[in-house]
């Protein structure tokens with residue numbers, strides 16, 4: 001459902017109740033996070049038979065495995081016996097999938113292979129039991145997955161690679177992942193990502209590397225892109241910085257010779273974890289340490305401001321403020337996608 005939208009020149013931010021209501025949070029996990037494609041790790045983490053990664057998509061534990069035949073399969077990480085975990089962490093080279101609770105084991109296509117001590121269970125049919133599958137693909141060296149039935153991948157990511165350049169992306173090599181807990185609603189983190197307006201005030205160091213005056217925002221159907229010239233000092237070569245946000249929780253931060261992926265994982269109404277993965281072009285690894293330190297500094301600045309904003313939003317003392325047409329087109333675009341999703345799932349704004 002798409003409803004009429006207030007033009008950016010007249011727009012206000014999202015109502016603060018959307019950041020505080022338990023029913024909204026539950027609906028977001030189910031209807032906004034779970035059904036949409038998101039980056040869950042580097043392809044290299046599941047390059048060989050028996051490699052497994054375990055993640056959370058919209059509150060659903062999931063596993064992705066590489067089968068001996070080379071297929072990439074994904075499942076709920078939930079054993080059909082009594083909901084035990086098939087994988088409790090990332091693993092390499094497993095011979096089979098085995099539940100960590102009572103040892104039921106599964107083939108890499110999800111079929112139950114063995115269930116110990118179930119011989120007296122009447123009518124128990126192992127052949128009918130299998131892990132619930134999810135959609136997984138490999139895309140430019142990234143593992144993309146979803147745990148539901150939203151828009152097709154090609155629709156959601158339409159046009160992203162035309163700008164990012166798949167040739168350059170495919171040469172990048174995974175370096176490391178980092179995880180950051182933020183004590184704010186997951187949408188506060190996304191809101192903050194979507195504008196460079198805060199750069200001079202929150203990130204004085206970053207403002208020296210990117211050209212704030214020439215910072216531009218472009219809007220796609222499901223994504224927005226901020227781009228700016230990069231000066232060529234500090235950890236980055238001169239060129240252009242591209243900062244993609246792809247609905248509902250993925251960011252691709254592309255600097256010359258470097259990709260940083262982010263996935264915002266809600267962990268409570270007022271808590272999220274942001275997964276960062278860093279990739280570098282061969283030869284650019286020498287800049288990696290400097291980049292990692294710098295990224296950590298920027299992330300800490302964002303974490304602090306998001307946590308302050310969270311307190312203001314849920315205080316009961318804030319009413320939605322006007323947006324800057326010059327600097328907050330990405331926020332407006334994202335809030336409108338959220339408003340559409342809320343309306344489509346029976347959460348009308350007028351009922352707030």
Ligand code: FES
Pocket residue numbers: 079080081082083084085099100101102103104
């Ligand atoms: S919950 Fe998996 S074997 Fe019991």
Ligand SMILES: [Fe+2]
Pocket residue numbers: 192193198202203302
């Ligand atoms: Fe920031």
